[in-house]
Amino acid sequence: MHSRRHAPDEEHTGIDLAPMLDFTVNLLIFFIITTSFIKEAGITVFKPEAVTAEGRESGNLLIAIRENGDIWMDRLRVDMRDVRPLMERLHIERPDDTVVIIADRESNAGVVAEVMDEVRLAGITTISIAADPPGG
DSSP states (O other): OOOOOOOTTOOOOOOOOHHHHHHHHHHHHHHHHHOOOOBOOOSOOOOOBOTTOOOOOOOSEEEEEOTTSOEEETTEEEOHHHHHHHHHHHHHHOTTOOEEEEEOTTSOHHHHHHHHHHHHHTTOOOEEEOOBOTTO
């Protein structure tokens, strides 16, 4: 019987995991970059009903206006003076984002109009107002 001996120079062949790890890291980076992040308002608002309300993909930036006139963005209460600078900063970071204003049905229309003006002055032109369809 002849036993097999390995020469000291001989290397063991194995599976090289480096290409698989590179591929996995590239996939992870791709998904992180392409994910659309949504800035939620952070409060519950009772939306008005509208006959012309239609289903649509929600916007990336949500601004909630409560019945007492409080403005909420990204789970924080903000002052009217802060709406425009915050929107300008977010618009520079992600220029394709859209804004959805979720106004309580008891809120003041003047506050809603003022928030819309501030968002437009920040350079964002795609603004929607959230409403529920009748009976929905």
